[in-house]
Amino acid sequence: MLSQAQRTAILELSAQGVSKHEIAQVLRVSRLTVRKVLRENSTNVPEIQRAEKAEPYREQxxxxxxxxxxxxxxxxxxxxxxxxxxxxxxxxxxxxxxGIGQTPVVPSGQYHFEPGVEMQHDTSPHTVEVGGRKYKAQTASAVLCYSRMLFFQINPTFQRFDCKVFLTDALRHTGGVVERVMIDNTHVVVLRGTGREMIPVPEMEAFAERFGFRFVAHQIGDANRSARVERPFSFIENNFLAGRTFASWEDLNQQARQWCDKVNSTYKKHIRAVPRELFAVERLHLKPLPAWIPEVYRLHQRTVDVEGYVSVNSIRYSVPVAWIGHRVEVRETRAKIEIEMDARHIVTHARTVTPLSQRVTLAAHRPPRGEGVKRSDPHPEEKAIVEAAPEAALYVAALKQKSRKVVALALRQLLRLLREYPREPFLAAVQEAARYGLYDLDRLERMILRRVARDYFLLLDPDTDPHD
Known part of the structure; x- marks a missing residue:
């Protein structure tokens, strides 16, 4: 079908006196088509009036x-x-x-932000390799909506404590405070409600008031409202994290800060500008930071366990042995763990986040070499066996080394055998077991029972008189 431009060209060439044959050669169409357009004498493309085959089945x-x-x-x-x-x-x-079964097409529209008005904040899970291990971590990102300045950190968890630490670092990075921070209805900040009816958690609301901004949330399903912060997550995964490994979480976030500085100084085609140059304008509209920014911390109440450790986030930190059994207060900050029994007794550890279930012990809390806790040796059961049957001392010593059971349970079972069965069968079975290297006490008991049956229970011939 000819386009409107082709039909217009045919009519104009014909008006200039060009023959139909030449028009067909120039436009590479058939002479029949040229005649048809000249006959219609219109540049409008004719509409095809054709019945729909499926129209009779519309209701069905x-x-x-x-x-x-x-x-x-x-x-x-x-x-x-x-x-x-x-x-x-x-x-x-x-x-x-x-339009049957089709989603109506809606234009996307645009959001326009004035300088210093809004920062968008969101998190996304990513897999990172830290210290030779892979972790499922949370990437927290913040973007200034006007200048597109990006700042992000990656942490193994993201709770309210981590959120406050991140936002504090983000605001320090920008050197000022925006009017509002847009979030995506995350439970870390939201107490109840969504969108405009969102009510933040009092703890987070007080944090926002300290800096002078307020939290707002977009409507559920309106992800485009937070597109400024959603867009960089794919860039972070496929550029920053691609092929990188990190020695520690501090190393990871230090490299992330350097990468953000590089990205923020790079020309962006979609905004036709450099974010840092736009930030030079936006920074003039940011509210100043508070004169004093307190360190973000989290308090825990703990009791020192019997080994002299305090557990925080599945990691155990050492304290002096004299504190065992005492209640202590633990103050957790981003870099430190402070354990306080009273104003004069405080222990400080470097905060560790991974791997879990590890012990962090200070040298001052280890007993001097040779002065550790003495174990009661020999075991009470071993002492009782050796005193009652000195001949079994060598077997007992070997049993402690080679038994598959817990030593205390094995010695307890051996002591029971000594007390329940006659001494001679017991000692004979022990000597035979030692000779063949048998330390299965259940088998030793069967050996004792065979000797007891042979030596103490004589089976008579039923054809003989028991009184003979």
Whole structure:
């Protein structure tokens, strides 16, 4: 079908006296087509008036679309089974032209932000390799909406404590405070409600008031409202994290800070500007930071365990042995763990986040070499066995080394055998077990029972008189 431009060219060339043959050669169309356009004498492309093959089945299609859960393949199968002479492409084309089963197209629109008005904050899970181990971590990101300045950190967890630490670092990085921080209805900040009805947690609301901004949340399902902060997550995963390993979490976030400085100084095609140059304008509209920014901390109440450790986030930190059994207060900051029994007794550790279930012990809390806790040796059961049967001393010593059971349980069972069975069968079975290296006490008991049955229970011939 000829376009409107081609039809216009045919009419103009004909008006200039060019023959139909020459027009057909120049535009590479047939002379029949040229004659048809000249006969119509119009540049408008004619509309095709053609009946839809699926129009007679409209009501049936609408019913089947509901029962088949929107699957047009099933709708076509049911129509054909009902005797409809309709191809699948004809069905899909009809539904597409009529808007049946199609999501209405809505224009995306734009959000315009003035300098210093909004920062968007969100988190996304990523897999990182830290210290030779892979962790499922949380990437927290913050973006200034006007200048597109990016700042992010990666941590193994992201709770309210981590959120306050991150936002404090982000605001220090920008050197000023915006009017509002947009979030995505995360439970870390939200107490109840969504969108404009969102009410933040009092702890987070007080944190925002200290800096002079307020938290706002977008409506559920309106992800485009936070597109400024959503867009960089893919860039972080496929650029910053690609092929990188890190010695520690501090090393990771230090490299992240350097990468952000590099990215923020790079020209961006989608905004046709350099974020740092736009930030020079936006910084003039930011509110100043508070004169004093207190360190973010979290308090825990703990009791020192019997080994002289305090557990915080599944990691155990040492304290002096004299504190065992005492209640202590633990103050956790981003870099330190402070354990306080009273104002004069405070222990400070470097905060550790991974790996879990590890012990962090200060040298001052280890007893001097040779002065550790003495174990009661020998075991009380071992002492009782050796005193009652000195001949079994060598077997007892070997049993402690080679038994598959816990030593205390093995010695307890051996002491029971000594007390329950006669001494001679017991010692004979122990000597034989030692000779063959047998330290299975259940088998030793069967050996004792065989000797007891042989030596103490004589079985008589039923044909003989028991009184003879």
């Amino acid at each position: 299609i609408l019913e089947l679309l509901t029962s088949c859960k929107g699957n047009l393949v099933r709708v076509h199968e049911e129509l054909v089974a009902g005797g409809a002479a309709l191809s699948y492409p004809a069905l899909t084309g009809f539904c597409r032209r009529q």
